[in-house]
Amino acid sequence: MVKYVVIGLNAVENFIQDRFAQSVEFDEGKALLAFLRGEVGNVKIGSEYLIFEKDGGVFIDSVAGNLSEKFLVIDLEQSQILAQADNDSLFSFQKLLRFAKKLWSGLSLTYSERMIPGSSKAILFPYRYKPQPYRIVIEREPWSDRLLKREQGGNWLLAYKAGHESGDANREEAELTNFRKAFENISFAKREFLEIVSLQTGRPKSSSGMAILNLEDRGQFQGSLHRRYEDWIPLLTAKQSEFVSTPFDQPARIEGAAGTGKTLSLILKVIHALRAADAAKREFHAVFVTHSDATRLAIEEVASVVDKDGFSSRDRAVDQQSLKICTLSELCNTVLRTSISESELIDRDAMESKETQLLYISEAFDAVMRDSFDSHSRFLSQDFAKGLKDRDAWKTVEMLQHEISVLIKGRAGENLDTYKKLPSLSYGLDQKNDADKGFVFTVFRKYQEFLRDAGQFDTDDVVLSAIGQLDTPIWRRRRLRDGYDAVLIDETHLFNINELHMFHYFTREEGPYPIAYSVDRSQAVGDRGWNTKEIDYSISPADSSAGTYSARIETVFRSSPEIVNLAFSIVSSGATLFTNFDNPLVNAASGFTEEEERLARDPAYIEVPNEGALIDAAFERAEILHKELGCPRSDILIVSLDGNLVKELSDKAADSNKPYVLLERRGDQKLIETARATGRLVIGHADYVGGLEFAAVILVGVDDGRVPPVDHANDLSSKNFLTYVSHNRLYVAVSRAKYRVEFLGEQARGPSKIIEPAIKAGLISMD
Numbered sequence: 104m105v106k107y108v109v110i111g112l113n114a115v116e117n118f119i120q121d122r123f124a125q126s127v128e129f130d131e132g133k134a135l136l137a138f139l140r141g142e143v144g145n146v147k148i149g150s151e152y153l154i155f156e157k158d159g160g161v162f163i164d165s166v167a168g169n170l171s172e173k174f175l176v177i178d179l180e181q182s183q184i185l186a187q188a189d190n191d192s193l194f195s196f197q198k199l200l201r202f203a204k205k206l207w208s209g210l211s212l213t214y215s216e217r218m219i220p221g222s223s224k225a226i227l228f229p230y231r232y233k234p235q236p237y238r239i240v241i242e243r244e245p246w247s248d249r250l251l252k253r254e255q256g257g258n259w260l261l262a263y264k265a266g267h268e269s270g271d272a273n274r275e276e277a278e279l280t281n282f283r284k285a286f287e288n289i290s291f292a293k294r295e296f297l298e299i300v301s302l303q304t305g306r307p308k309s310s311s312g313m314a315i316l317n318l319e320d321r322g323q324f325q326g327s328l329h330r331r332y333e334d335w336i337p338l339l340t341a342k343q344s345e346f347v348s349t350p351f352d353q354p355a356r357i358e359g360a361a362g363t364g365k366t367l368s369l370i371l372k373v374i375h376a377l378r379a380a381d382a383a384k385r386e387f388h389a390v391f392v393t394h395s396d397a398t399r400l401a402i403e404e405v406a407s408v409v410d411k412d413g414f415s416s417r418d419r420a421v422d423q424q425s426l427k428i429c430t431l432s433e434l435c436n437t438v439l440r441t442s443i444s445e446s447e448l449i450d451r452d453a454m455e456s457k458e459t460q461l462l463y464i465s466e467a468f469d470a471v472m473r474d475s476f477d478s479h480s481r482f483l484s485q486d487f488a489k490g491l492k493d494r495d496a497w498k499t500v501e502m503l504q505h506e507i508s509v510l511i512k513g514r515a516g517e518n519l520d521t522y523k524k525l526p527s528l529s530y531g532l533d534q535k536n537d538a539d540k541g542f543v544f545t546v547f548r549k550y551q552e553f554l555r556d557a558g559q560f561d562t563d564d565v566v567l568s569a570i571g572q573l574d575t576p577i578w579r580r581r582r583l584r585d586g587y588d589a590v591l592i593d594e595t596h597l598f599n600i601n602e603l604h605m606f607h608y609f610t611r612e613e614g615p616y617p618i619a620y621s622v623d624r625s626q627a628v629g630d631r632g633w634n635t636k637e638i639d640y641s642i643s644p645a646d647s648s649a650g651t652y653s654a655r656i657e658t659v660f661r662s663s664p665e666i667v668n669l670a671f672s673i674v675s676s677g678a679t680l681f682t683n684f685d686n687p688l689v690n691a692a693s694g695f696t697e698e699e700e701r702l703a704r705d706p707a708y709i710e711v712p713n714e715g716a717l718i719d720a721a722f723e724r725a726e727i728l729h730k731e732l733g734c735p736r737s738d739i740l741i742v743s744l745d746g747n748l749v750k751e752l753s754d755k756a757a758d759s760n761k762p763y764v765l766l767e768r769r770g771d772q773k774l775i776e777t778a779r780a781t782g783r784l785v786i787g788h789a790d791y792v793g794g795l796e797f798a799a800v801i802l803v804g805v806d807d808g809r810v811p812p813v814d815h816a817n818d819l820s821s822k823n824f825l826t827y828v829s830h831n832r833l834y835v836a837v838s839r840a841k842y843r844v845e846f847l848g849e850q851a852r853g854p855s856k857i858i859e860p861a862i863k864a865g866l867i868s869m870d
């Protein structure tokens with residue numbers, strides 16, 4: 104058993120900068136932990152580390168010009184820091200190293216790092232969001248009389264205690280048995296280290312296993328997906344790379360929170376398979392299906408960098424391997440040779456279509472209320488009818504839109520009888536009986552009339568007519584020739600069940616289906632009434648016996664630890680309120696290195712006197728963050744959950760000649776590139792920011808009464824619906840940020856209830 108670990112300052116600096124030492128999802132992180140715990144001896148944790156073991160003590164250092172002069176001793180026997188769960192142990196270890204470095208260099212401390220006044224102790228709270236905080240206690244002047252005599256005062260730190268109890272750090276004395284051994288053995292360790300160094304020629308090279316990523320290496324690509332396949336492969340976590348390399352012989356699901364690298368893993372997986380087929384001179388055609396046209400363009404862009412063999416520009420008719428990147432309706436169009444032109448098609452991810460749809464539904468609802476409500480009303484359930492009459496009509500319209508897209512079109516295939524048989528959504532329009540559903544369906548029929556008059560189709564129309572053609576003997580024969588060897592689906596949670604049912608028809612053979620897909624259910628807005636099992640089942644109907652291979656990834660690469668904690672608090676509060684709200688962040692941790700963390704700050708809530716000031720403050724903060732982070736303006740997102748505020752923001756920017764772009768489609772990477780090229784800020788509604796990433800995110804109007812919007816009719820179903828939706832939107836918006844999140848709210852309203860738990864837990868600082 105390892106009783107204590109002594110780590111020199113140079114090694115501390117290496118560990119905290121080393122991407123692979125941040126998470127146990129990397130083999131190196133796992134190996135490091137196992138080594139420190141004494142579970143494995145002689146493990147290779149990277150050639151830049153010098154290691155010496157003696158009498159239950161492990162000494163680690165590395166060379167930066169010289170050997171270190173300062174040392175952190177972790178008394179593992181007393182503190183049991185590494186006896187926690189694997190990811191918590193490594194996380195605490197990393198936090199402790201960062202804290203040690205700060206203490207030595209006199210850097211300013213954060214809320215979770217404290218000096219105890221009048222004593223030589225310091226306390227670190229590695230996880231702030233846990234209700235009873237876990238703490239690690241550090242003695243800054245261990246064995247001080249002895250050390251001072253040896254002129255070693257200030258060079259040694261001792262972490263001797265950890266746990267949930269708050270002792271009296273002022274009075275207690277650290278037990279020094281292990282520390283004394285450490286101190287006495289350091290000269291042996293140094294001698295050994297010098298010997299190793301002199302045996303090596305020059306400075307140790309960057310390690311094979313634990314390469315250190317420095318900022319220059321990452322250069323302009325930092326945080327983006329734009330790297331070549333070869334460069335990505337060594338950076339992957341064990342779970343990511345297993346997912347990437349498993350063959351396409353069964354369905355494979357990758358699940359993880361926002362920013363864990365799901366999209367990346369899917370792209371690498373398909374390139375991996377294409378390359379293998381190319382090497383084996385085997386025919387292999389894959390299709391990567393995206394939810395919308397905007398995300399298709401973004402994926403095409405990334406693929407053009409990752410895939411230097413150009414599989415995505417090859418032609419299936421001539422080449423043995425090819426990759427097609429398209430939307431589902433394009434896939435239906437090409438395979439089934441039907442044709443609906445883009446202009447006829449409603450893009451569900453576009454602001455314009457959503458608004459048009461809402462307007463049509465609103466007109467349909469008004470018409471049905473006016474002409475038919477009286478005849479329906481005596482059959483309707485009391486609460487449902489009351490809701491229709493009393494609730495703000497616009498809120499009903501939003502709920503109707505959700506109901507139509509998720510249930511009527513998404514699951515019932517626009518069939519009234521099927522719709523009546525389906526269970527109602529738990530958090531949506533509260534229909535109790537068939538008459539209630541009949542009423543909703545009447546509104547839907549009216550809405551369709553409007554749509555038909557306007558000569559427009561939505562993707563559901565394409566999908567429904569395609570299903571008819573796919574389930575036929577003709578297609579069964581053709582699929583051997585025209586089907587695909589692999590189907591990849593990104594953002595599976597955004598498709599509806601009808602659409603999910605289609606994918607398996609496009610594979611070359613029937614079951615087990617070679618389909619790989621990524622899911623984060625809490626990014627889909629509103630209750631969808633499904634769980635991961637149902638998604639699996641829809642993608643790969645039960646007759647395929649193989650089951651689904653699944654990978655759950657937990658390291659968030661996009662966001663700082665502070666932002667991951669905040670996102671965790673938001674989804675946890677969703678999961679407490681709603682039985683079917685998924686929390687993808689259980690066990691998640693940020694994979695940020697210390698260098699990246701330096702740009703990060705605690706999320707902040709800033710109060711302003713009134714609504715006008717909200718808009719001004721948003722632009723002021725954007726300008727300040729742009730300067731502070733030294734990033735282009737296009738790396739700052741100003742977002743709101745409230746459509747009116749988004750409009751005010753863009754009006755203000757236009758009036759005052761501020762350079763900006765307005766997101767009008769979800770995941771519009773092309774627009775972001777335009778913004779980058781021309782130095783513009785990005786403004787958008789939370790519904791259109793999914794799939795993107797920014798250095799800083801400013802959320803405007805996250806105050807009480809606005810998020811979620813109040814309902815004066817005090818109607819439970821609309822309240823539930825709006826609260827559910829607000830959780831989804833906040834999570835998506837917050838998880839776009841790498842380093843900074845700022846909330847702006849009106850003083851008189853106070854912060855939104857949804858972020859209150861995060862404020863109470865100290866995850867958001869109030870100005």
Ligand SMILES: Nc1ncnc2c1ncn2[C@@H]1O[C@H](COP(=O)(O)OP(=O)(O)OP(=O)(O)O)[C@@H](O)[C@H]1O
Nearest residue numbers: 326327338339361362363364365366367660661794
């Ligand atoms: N192993 C890794 N090492 C370093 N960076 C990584 C790794 N995996 C992913 N990333 C980075 O994490 C970020 C998020 O990746 P990606 O967009 O694939 O995540 P996602 O899970 O699809 O997110 P979202 O659900 O929000 O769309 C990207 O900037 C990517 O470069």
